[in-house]
Amino acid sequence: MPDASEQEFVEYFRARLPMLQRLAYSLCGDGDEADDLVQETATRLFQRWSRASRADHIDAYVRAVVVRLFLDSRRKGWWRIRLFAAPPDARHAEDGGVEDRTVLWAALARVPPRQRAVLVLRFLHDLPVDEVARTMGCSAGTVKSQTSHGLAAMRRLLDGADLVETTKGAA
Amino acid sequence: MTADEDRIVDLLRRLDPEPVRPVRVDLTAAVHEARRRRRSRRTMSVSAAGLAVLAAVSVPLVVGGGPSAGPASQPASPSTSGSAPATIAPPATTAPGGPTACTAQPLPVPGGHAKSLVTGGDPTGRFLAGRSYPGDGRGNPVILWDGDRAREYRLPGSDQRMVDVNAAGVAVGSVYLDDRPQPYVIRNGRPARLPGLASGEATAVSADGRIVGARQIGDRQRPVLWSDPDTAAVELPLPGPRWEGTAIGVDSAGTVVGKIHDGPSGVTRTAVWRAGGGGPELLPTPSVEGGPASEFVAHSLRGGWITGVAFRDEGKVRRIYPARYHLATGRYEPLPSGVSPSAGNGRGWVVGPVDRMDAGLLTDAGTLRLPDLDGRTGRYAAVAVSVSDDAAVIGGQLDVEPGQKSLVMRAIRWSCR
Numbered sequence: 001m002p003d004a005s006e007q008e009f010v011e012y013f014r015a016r017l018p019m020l021q022r023l024a025y026s027l028c029g030d031g032d033e034a035d036d037l038v039q040e041t042a043t044r045l046f047q048r049w050s051r052a053s054r055a056d057h058i059d060a061y062v063r064a065v066v067v068r069l070f071l072d073s074r075r076k077g078w079w080r081i082r083l084f085a086a087p088p089d090a091r092h093a094e095d096g097g098v099e100d101r102t103v104l105w106a107a108l109a110r111v112p113p114r115q116r117a118v119l120v121l122r123f124l125h126d127l128p129v130d131e132v133a134r135t136m137g138c139s140a141g142t143v144k145s146q147t148s149h150g151l152a153a154m155r156r157l158l159d160g161a162d163l164v165e166t167t168k169g170a171a
Numbered sequence: 172m173t174a175d176e177d178r179i180v181d182l183l184r185r186l187d188p189e190p191v192r193p194v195r196v197d198l199t200a201a202v203h204e205a206r207r208r209r210r211s212r213r214t215m216s217v218s219a220a221g222l223a224v225l226a227a228v229s230v231p232l233v234v235g236g237g238p239s240a241g242p243a244s245q246p247a248s249p250s251t252s253g254s255a256p257a258t259i260a261p262p263a264t265t266a267p268g269g270p271t272a273c274t275a276q277p278l279p280v281p282g283g284h285a286k287s288l289v290t291g292g293d294p295t296g297r298f299l300a301g302r303s304y305p306g307d308g309r310g311n312p313v314i315l316w317d318g319d320r321a322r323e324y325r326l327p328g329s330d331q332r333m334v335d336v337n338a339a340g341v342a343v344g345s346v347y348l349d350d351r352p353q354p355y356v357i358r359n360g361r362p363a364r365l366p367g368l369a370s371g372e373a374t375a376v377s378a379d380g381r382i383v384g385a386r387q388i389g390d391r392q393r394p395v396l397w398s399d400p401d402t403a404a405v406e407l408p409l410p411g412p413r414w415e416g417t418a419i420g421v422d423s424a425g426t427v428v429g430k431i432h433d434g435p436s437g438v439t440r441t442a443v444w445r446a447g448g449g450g451p452e453l454l455p456t457p458s459v460e461g462g463p464a465s466e467f468v469a470h471s472l473r474g475g476w477i478t479g480v481a482f483r484d485e486g487k488v489r490r491i492y493p494a495r496y497h498l499a500t501g502r503y504e505p506l507p508s509g510v511s512p513s514a515g516n517g518r519g520w521v522v523g524p525v526d527r528m529d530a531g532l533l534t535d536a537g538t539l540r541l542p543d544l545d546g547r548t549g550r551y552a553a554v555a556v557s558v559s560d561d562a563a564v565i566g567g568q569l570d571v572e573p574g575q576k577s578l579v580m581r582a583i584r585w586s587c588r
Contacts, residue, residue, distance in 0.1 A: 010198050017196060026186075035195040042201035047208055057511070057524060059552075104182055123183040126304075128332075139435065141391060148350050151176040158179065 009049050013042055016059065020066060026120045027070045029109045037073075041065045057134075064135045067117050074113040107157040115150030118143055176350070180329055181308040268536030269520060269562050270587035275544050275569060278316055278582040281323040287314070287582040289566035290344065292557030293336040294378075294473055294517055296564030299557065300333035300342045301582045314582070315342055315357065326355055326362050333357060335375045341400070343382050345372035352387055356400045367403025371395065375420045375472070383418035383427050394418035394429040394442075408450045416442070420472025426498065428472040441469040441477065443498070457481050457503040459492040467494055474517020474560055475499050493533055495519040509538035517560035522567070530555035532562055532587065541585050543569055555585070563587050 013020075020041065024034035044065055045052055055061050108116060114136070121132045122143070133140045278299065280287045286304035293299075297318060302311040310329035314321050317340065328348030333355070336342045342357040343365075354365035354373040358380075365373055365382065371392075373384035380399050385392035386406060394417055395404040407418060409431060416431030416439070425446025432439045442451035454477075456464040464481035471478050481494040493512045496503050497519065504519060510533035512521035518534070525531035525540055530553035532539045540548045541555060555567035565585040 006202055009202070013198055013201075021196070032195075038196045039201060042196060042198055043204045043208070046202050046205035049205075104186055108183075108186075119183060123180055124186055126184070129330075141387070141389065144352065144387075145389070151179055154179045154183075155175045158175075 005049055005053070006046075008053060009046050012053070012058075013045065016062065019059075020062065023063060023066050023120070023125060024070070026108075026124045027067065027117060028073075029105055033073075037066055037069050040069055044069075060131060060134055063121075064137070067121070067135055068137075071113055071117065103158065107154055110157055111150050111153045115146050115153060118146040119150045119154070122147060177310075177329060178308065181306070181310075184304075185306055269518070269534030270532065270539060273532070273539065273541055273565065273585040273587035274546070275542055275583050275585050277544070277571075278314075278584050279319065279321045280582065281312070281314065281321050285579055288554075288568040288580050289556055289582045289584075290332045291334040291336055291342070292559065292564065292566040293338050293340070294560045295338045296559030296561065297338065298336040298340050298342070299564075299566040299582075299584060300336050300344070301566070302331060302333075303582075310346070313342075313344075313357065313362075315340065316584075322360070324357055324362050328353065331355075334373075337376045337378050337380070339378070339380070341376050341380055343373035343376045343384070345384075354382075354384055354404075356382065358400055363400065365397055365400060365404065367397070367405075368395065371404070372417075373397070374417060377421045377423045379423040381421045381423070381425065383421040383429075385417035391415045391435075392417045394427070394431065396421065396427055396444075407444050408448075410450060410453070413437075418444075419469055420477070422472060422475070426472070428469050428477050430468055439466055439468050441467050441479065441496070443477075454496060457492075457494045457496075459483050459490070459494070460508075461485065461490075464492065464494070467496075469496075470512055470521075471515040472498075473515055474519075476515060476517060476519035478512055478515025478519060478521050480512055493521055493523070495521070507533065507535070507537050509533055513555065514557050516558045516562060518562070520558065520562055522555035522558045522565055524554070529553055530567055532558060532565060534562065539587070541565065541567070544571070552580075553583075554580075 020038050021034060024037040025031065028034055028037065041062065045062060052058060052061060108119065111119065117136065118132060121127045121135060129140045129143050132143045136143065280303050282303065282305055284303040284305045287301060289299050289301040291300045299316040301314045303314060304311060309325060311331045313324040313326055313331050313333050326346050328346035330347040333342040333344035345352045345354055351370040352372045354368060354371050356363055356365050356373065368386050370387040371385050373382050376382045382397040382400060384395055386395050386404065392415055394407040396407055396418065397404045407427060411433065413434040414431050416429055418427050418429040420428040427444040429442045430439050431442045441454040443454065444451045454467060456467045458464065459481050461483060464483050466482040467479060469477045469479035475498045477496040477498065479494060481492040483490045483492065491511045492508060493506050493510055494503055495506050495515065506519065510521055510523045510525050510531045513523040515521045520532065520534045522530060522532050525538060529548050530541045532541065541553050542548055543553065552570040553567060555565050557566040563586065565587060567583050568580045569583050571579050571581045
């Protein structure tokens with residue numbers, strides 16, 4: 001029989017799954033690895049659920065767990081490089097949006113992990129600098145400098161990629 | 172930021188991080204595995220190393236007194252630490268308890284963009300500041316609301332945000348432009364860059380137009396004051412050469428409040444600069460349930476009240492307590508637990524997160540949860556960022572489609588009575 005805390009945990013986590021999956025996927029760019037990250041996050045969260053469930057800003061806390069697990073996996077070399085389905089030069093799709101997205105994802109995957117995490121949290125997930133700093137465990141200034149380095153890296157990686165404006169609606 | 176980088180930011184913002192298949196996460200398995208690890212001493216000791224890494228960057232934050240703390244439970248009792256003389260605060264005053272009910276209303280957004288939020292508000296409740304997300308590659312339009320009338324401003328750069336407004340409708344904040352934050356003001360309907368800093372941000376404006384914020388030097392910040400929007404910023408004195416931080420509030424008497432620390436790893440202290448110059452007074456920390464707080468981080472200065480968060484570390488858990496300091500009496504005054512403050516008002520009341528999904532107003536009478544558009548609570552990831560002095564107007568945001576894949580936040584005004 002699930003106890004009350006388990007029910008509470010499952011209810012909370014299920015509601016957050018889409019958000020966490022999106023975060024994990026945008027960090028590692030691979031569906032299987034994203035699922036693994038979220039699975040491990042769920043396990044670690046339930047391990048300390050009695051405390052974590054009373055935490056202020058639990059969403060921020062859980063996001064921080066995902067980001068740390070991602071960065072740890074990069075540092076320890078657990079991951080295998082599984083770049084995105086289409087390589088950057090396979091630019092034959094008719095939809096300019098799809099084409100650009102593929103190129104962008106591929107470039108993002110090559111930005112160093114910490115810088116990538118900052119770009120993902122700030123721009124794909126729209127978190128303010130303070131919140132990113134909390135999640136990453138660094139200062140707001142560091143977030144800003146990592147952003148700047150990450151964008152410079154993206155610019156170098158995309159040099160000559162001749163991106164078109166995507167036709168997708170506002171994020 | 173170069174034009175190319177602006178463009179990259181815009182493309183990134185529109186990148187849809189949606190994996191093209193369903194989630195393969197087994198919560199039952201996660202629960203079982205977590206229980207197994209808890210039981211297994213050996214596994215625990217292994218995973219403890221991993222958890223220590225996590226704990227180092229994200230200590231669990233617990234709102235003192237628990238989320239269900241009633242109005243009279245465990246007020247933060249005042250005391251001191253450091254070299255300041257001990258003071259004993261009187262019991263909570265018998266001021267009227269504040270509003271007992273609020274309703275949520277979406278604010279109008281020029282252009283009808285789906286996504287918007289509130290970033291600040293004025294003490295009278297007349298003005299709110301916020302922004303929208305048109306996704307047109309020109310960053311976020313700033314919105315100033317005067318009651319129900321919204322006006323949009325296109326500022327240069329990206330990440331435009333006006334974080335404070337005064338009763339005359341002067342708004343201050345920052346934009347991210349040329350690879351650095353830059354301070355901005357909107358006055359009489361005209362945006363302008365604040366003078367005197369290559370890089371920095373404005374964080375607060377007083378009723379008579381004094382503005383404070385921070386100069387950005389690489390990764391470091393130093394608190395600054397603009398005596399008016401046309402006069403170059405001056406740096407505020409710090410206790411020593413390694414100190415850094417930012418000013419967070421200013422009033423018409425010229426008093427400035429900031430949060431500063433001695434070097435990158437120093438404990439954050441709340442600093443008060445009085446009109447007439449001189450170094451800052453560093454406030455002691457309050458006493459909270461269980462003993463003295465290790466840190467008091469100020470978030471707002473309004474009507475003579477400094478409101479913010481007191482932290483007390485207990486083992487690996489960092490407990491959070493709302494706290495308020497009355498400048499005129501030089502004392503911390505008790506405030507019930509239940510909300511982790513993000514902004515305060517001229518009564519020393521605060522708004523901030525409650526539990527996981529709600530936002531609340533904390534007054535002397537206790538916590539009032541802010542409802543969603545249906546009048547319910549607990550499902551809509553409410554965020555409150557400003558509260559007027561009478562607490563009749565609270566600015567913030569709600570996810571309008573909770574639990575859905577595409578979280579859509581809307582700028583919200585709560586009207587309370």
